[in-house]
Amino acid sequence: MRLLSLEVQNYRNIASASLTPGRELTVLCGNNGQGKTNLLEAIWLLTGGKSFRGGKDAELVRRGEPFAVLEASTQRAQKDEQEPDDPTRVRLTIGTPDSPRPGRTASVNGAPPKRAASLAGSFPAVVFDPGHLSLVKGAPEGRRKFLDAALCQLYPGYLTIYRRYVRVLQQKNALLRRSSTAPERPYAEKAALLEVLNKELALQGEAIQQRRRAYLAKLAPLACANYEELSRGAERLTLRYAAQFEPGGLAALLKARQAEELRAGQSLCGPHREDLELLLDGQPARVFASQGQQRSVVLSLKMAEAAAAASITGEHPVLLLDDVLSELDDGRKQYLLTRMREKQTFVTSCDDTAFLKTDGEVYRMNGGVLSKA
Ligand SMILES: Nc1ncnc2c1ncn2[C@@H]1O[C@H](COP(=O)(O)OP(=O)(O)OP(=O)(O)O)[C@@H](O)[C@H]1O
Numbered sequence: 001m002r003l004l005s006l007e008v009q010n011y012r013n014i015a016s017a018s019l020t021p022g023r024e025l026t027v028l029c030g031n032n033g034q035g036k037t038n039l040l041e042a043i044w045l046l047t048g049g050k051s052f053r054g055g056k057d058a059e060l061v062r063r064g065e066p067f068a069v070l071e072a073s074t075q076r077a078q079k080d081e082q083e084p085d086d087p088t089r090v091r092l093t094i095g096t097p098d099s100p101r102p103g104r105t106a107s108v109n110g111a112p113p114k115r116a117a118s119l120a121g122s123f124p125a126v127v128f129d130p131g132h133l134s135l136v137k138g139a140p141e142g143r144r145k146f147l148d149a150a151l152c153q154l155y156p157g158y159l160t161i162y163r164r165y166v167r168v169l170q171q172k173n174a175l176l177r178r179s180s181t182a183p184e185r186p187y188a189e190k191a192a193l194l195e196v197l198n199k200e201l202a203l204q205g206e207a208i209q210q211r212r213r214a215y216l217a218k219l220a221p222l223a224c225a226n227y228e229e230l231s232r233g234a235e236r237l238t239l240r241y242a243a244q245f246e247p248g249g250l251a252a253l254l255k256a257r258q259a260e261e262l263r264a265g266q267s268l269c270g271p272h273r274e275d276l277e278l279l280l281d282g283q284p285a286r287v288f289a290s291q292g293q294q295r296s297v298v299l300s301l302k303m304a305e306a307a308a309a310a311s312i313t314g315e316h317p318v319l320l321l322d323d324v325l326s327e328l329d330d331g332r333k334q335y336l337l338t339r340m341r342e343k344q345t346f347v348t349s350c351d352d353t354a355f356l357k358t359d360g361e362v363y364r365m366n367g368g369v370l371s372k373a
């Protein structure tokens with residue numbers, strides 16, 4: 001995938017900016033708080049997803065302005081680099097002059113605008129944001145989200161399964177909560193209802209786990225190879241799916257723990273309680289990884305995510321790397337700089353010295369004003 005050009009108006013602190021990226025590396029440098037991440041976030045919005053910083057749509061529009069506009073030209077690289085597709089023009093707006101609730105809409109090649117989410121899949125990108133460091137140290141939920149988000153991007157059917165699972169899980173939790181607070185309801189009635197819900201949970205839960213395992217089988221070797229090269233073999237990364245059940249075993253597990261769940265008043269087993277374990281030299285990275293090691297793990301995962309998507313869809317996502325080099329030693333920096341030259345990559349940095357030797361396009365961001373360095 002390639003971004004050919006981007007025009008930004010009234011986005012965050014950027015009144016107006018025009019970016020013509022390099023084929024491979026584009027560097028956005030500048031001091032703190034100048035708008036580098038804002039511009040990276042604007043590129044990310046072309047994926048159709050929400051802000052990776054969790055920003056609400058209203059926060060994305062420049063203060064005092066009614067709406068923001070992003071106009072981009074993108075192109076699929078596809079298998080045949082010699083004969084790429086015609087460029088696609090995307091116009092994304094956030095808010096409208098007369099709407100009290102600003103939403104994001106997108107128009108492709110001049111067609112009538114649709115919800116921005118309809119862009120999903122048309123501009124694949126993978127983002128590394130320092131907030132993602134919590135993937136290593138944070139709760140299992142973040143790691144499950146990492147897997148689920150990738151699966152949703154790759155297979156539209158996964159979102160359907162996932163939503164079904166979550167809906168039934170909510171019903172089950174409501175039932176379990178009621179049964180622990182209102183024990184007067186006949187036990188047999190509750191158990192019968194629970195059985196119906198568990199049957200559906202087992203069906204969707206097995207499908208979720210099976211897809212996560214299959215995706216991990218692709219992702220893990222890529223991530224481990226990335227880590228190996230990034231750290232020059234200093235330590236070894238392994239990924240392990242921490243499963244609660246073996247394939248085909250969820251129904252039996254739910255049955256076995258039914259009484260316990262009724263007592264606890266909440267659901268205790270299923271893929272929503274599983275985890276992706278990250279190990280460095282066999283030890284949990286969550287407990288033992290240093291700052292630079294955490295960063296290396298997350299980067300290895302993210303680059304693996306991009307490579308896995310490329311092998312599944314045939315289209316390599318654009319890489320958006322926010323403040324990626326800090327805390328890394330020179331060897332790791334050097335390795336990343338070479339990786340950045342392989343696929344279209346956007347990188348922000350306060351310090352441009354590492355990039356001056358590269359042949360990337362270097363831009364400077366100053367108070368929301370973008371200029372060629
Ligand atoms: N809706 C908005 N309207 C105007 N300014 C905004 C808006 N949202 C954010 N900003 C401003 O954008 C600036 C932050 O920009 P950004 O996060 O891109 O900085 P940065 O260059 O990435 O800095 P750092 O190097 O610290 O990461 C802040 O000063 C913030 O006040």
Ligand SMILES: [Mg+2]
Nearest residue numbers: 036037322323
């Ligand atoms: Mg930033």
